[in-house]
Amino acid sequence: MYLPIIAITMGDAAGVGPEVVMKSLGAADLYERCRPLVIGDAGRLREAGALVGSSLAVNVITDVDQAKFEHGAVDCIDLNLIPAGHPFGQLSALCGHAAYCYIERAVELAMAQKIDAICTAPLNKEALHAGGHIFPGHTEMLARLTGTPEVSMMLVAPKLRVIHVTTHIGLLDAIRKIEPGLVGRTIDRGYETLVRSGIENPRIGVCGINPHAGENGLFGCGEEEEKIIPAVKAQQALGRSVEGPLPADTLFYRAARGDFDLVIAMYHDQGHGPVKVMGLEAGVNITVGLPVIRTSVDHGTAFDIAGKGIADEGSMLEALRQAIALATRRG
Structure with missing residues (x-):
């Protein structure tokens, strides 16, 4: 049975995205239904893992074909944009720009047919704008990047x-x-x-x-x-x-x-x-x-609880389930 490759974009690094990603990829049964990988920053994922008490390792890769897709190690295409110790819970132009770059890379991989779906962690619109990317949100950004009218x-x-x-x-x-x-x-x-x-x-x-x-x-x-x-x-x-x-x-x-x-x-x-x-x-x-399946959590960056390790991963897990369901029926 073909297992779809789901690219998870890390979202705003100052928000709860890195935490819900690490919590979600701790679910062993997920790897029985798909091949997940993260597009983001490996260092930030490690910091988030420590916050949520995760034992997962982070496997740094540069392309999809390097991923191991094994439970216990999170495959991460590392864009290395967030410095170590960057504060959680604070609006940042740097994080807004990085969130855009994660999406941009995911779209490149999708258009090259290297992944089967994109699942996005939340970004912050104000941070996105401060980072120089003037879009109302993910939906409009993805439409522009894929050339979808x-x-x-x-x-x-x-x-x-x-x-x-x-x-x-x-x-x-x-x-x-x-x-x-x-x-x-x-x-x-x-x-x-x-x-x-x-x-x-x-x-x-x-x-x-x-x-x-x-x-x-x-x-x-x-x-x-x-x-x-x-x-x-x-x-x-x-x-x-x-x-x-x-x-x-x-x-x-x-x-x-x-x-x-x-x-x-x-x-x-x-x-x-x-x-x-x-x-x-x-x-x-x-x-x-879109020409690619895209699902997302239906919550924001939650700056008020970011960095505390208490964010709930339920919406991310459900977004991954929906991505799997739609990706396996493509074409």
């Missing part, structure tokens, strides 16, 4: 999957940006991702924009009729199980109880809020539409 963010929590039509823009800008073509392409990306993961005919619920999905024109200015309904009808014409626009408040409840496999959220907070209520610690962020 349009991608979507999918969040996965226990009992709930959500994909976003718009993400890191203001609410008024989001409403202006939403149009049938974008809604339809978002549904397409979500549908194709779930089919690849083994769900043959995903049941998809589409949120409205206004309260009660506009309630037949009572709320809003006809946004549902203009921006969403044409896309839903086009999906239904393809024979897909797509329903909407539906009131977001009840749609998320119905999805969590099993009525839908995927929710289409119209804007950032409409989708993020329910996912984080359902399971922040086990949440996963998947970038959909």
